[in-house]
Every structure is written in C-alpha cells, then in structure tokens.
Amino acid sequence: MAEQQELRVQLQRATDGTKSLFPQKGPSTYQVLAVVTLFPLGGLLLILAGLTLTGTLIGCAIATPLFVIFSPVLVPAALTLGLAVAGFLTSGAFGLTALSSLSYIVNYFRGTRGSVSEQMEHVKRRAQDTAGQLGQRTREMGQGVQQKAQEGGRT
Template sequence: MGILRKKKHERKPSFKSVLTAILATHAATFLLLIAGVSLAGTAAAFIATMPLFVVFSPILVPAGITTGLLTTGLAAAGGAGATAVTIILWLYKYLTLT
C-alpha cells in the first residue's frame, strides 16, 4: 500500500489579517507594559506606606470595620428599596391591566 498524501491548499493571508495580527500584537505588548508599570508602582507605594499602616493600625482597623459595615448596610438598604419599588410597580401594572 502506498502512502496517501493530501494536498494542502495553501492560501496567502490577506492584507487585512496581517494588519490585524500586527495591531493586535502591538496592543497586547502595550497592555502588558502598562500592567507591569502599574504593578511596579503599586509595589513601590505599598512598600513606602507600610510603616504608616503599622503605626496607625489601631485607628485604621476599627475605621475599616466601621466603613465595611456602613457600606454593607447601605447596599442592603438600597437593594431592599429597589426590590420594593419593583414589586410595587409590578403590582400596579398587574392590578391596572386586569
């Protein structure tokens, strides 16, 4: 038995696909550069401010807990209010259309 070989249909890439690949490569490189600079800046800021966090931790920890509780309460109140308005609007439409 002989070896069967399939002919490959070679197509040349279009100008649009080549241009798209080049632009996508440049965009990805730029975004990776921005991510690296952002990470380096965040690390430097973290290192610079760590002594302040250690010194002020007796104040910052209770303030953070309080802020978290207040944010949670406001989010819960907003969600409950939005749900109540939705139910009232649904009930109004249900009663006026039937």
C-alpha cells in the same frame, strides 16, 4: 544512471510531502494588517501592565509600614464605617419592604389588585410567553448556525 533517476524520484516525493505540510497560499491582507496593528498594541499593553504592577508593588512597599503604624486607629475606623454603611443599607431595605407591604395591603383592601390566584395566572402566562420567545430565538440561532456551517462547507 538508474541510481540518479531513483534519487530524483525520491527527492520529488520528499518535496511533495513537505509541500502538503504548508499551506499553498500565504496569509491574506486582512491577516497581515491584523498582525501589524495588533502586535504593537499588544506590546504597548504589556508594557503598561508591567508599569502598573511596578507602581502597585512600590505603593504597597510604602503603604505597608504606614498601615502597621496606624493600624490601632485604622482598624476600628474601618469597622465603624463598615457597620454604619451596613446599617444604612439595612434600614433602607427594611423601609422599602415596609412601604411595598403597606402599598400591597392598601391596594388589596381597595380591591384594585386582583386576587393572589389571578396574579399567579398572570405570572404563569408571562413565563410561558417568555419561554416561547426564548425557544423561538434559540431555533432561529440554530438555523443561522446551520446555514453558516453549510456555507463554510461549500467554500
């Protein structure tokens, strides 16, 4: 009789220990709905990724021999095209730089632009204002996170 009592006590302790390993309540409705909707969506996206990979591999298998056959024509054509695009972009950049430089010189001689030191002061003030606003936003975010942490600690 005493052995049975001892066995029951040990069994009760064992079941109490396993109960603490598992949560006392099941998943919420939101969690169940999230899994039910996102699991099929994830599967569909995985299937689409596999189909895309398969299509890409087939396309590469078909295109590689064509690239090898036509490479004496394609490589110089690609180089020429790349150099032409780089030339147009460089030309545009030089043109914008020239126009902005001429505009600055004309405004400087007209006197409509302030001196360089005035411009630097203006830039400093704007940088200080921006830094102040950024500091304020950072402080507000920190306070918001702290409040949420306190609310989370209470529940």
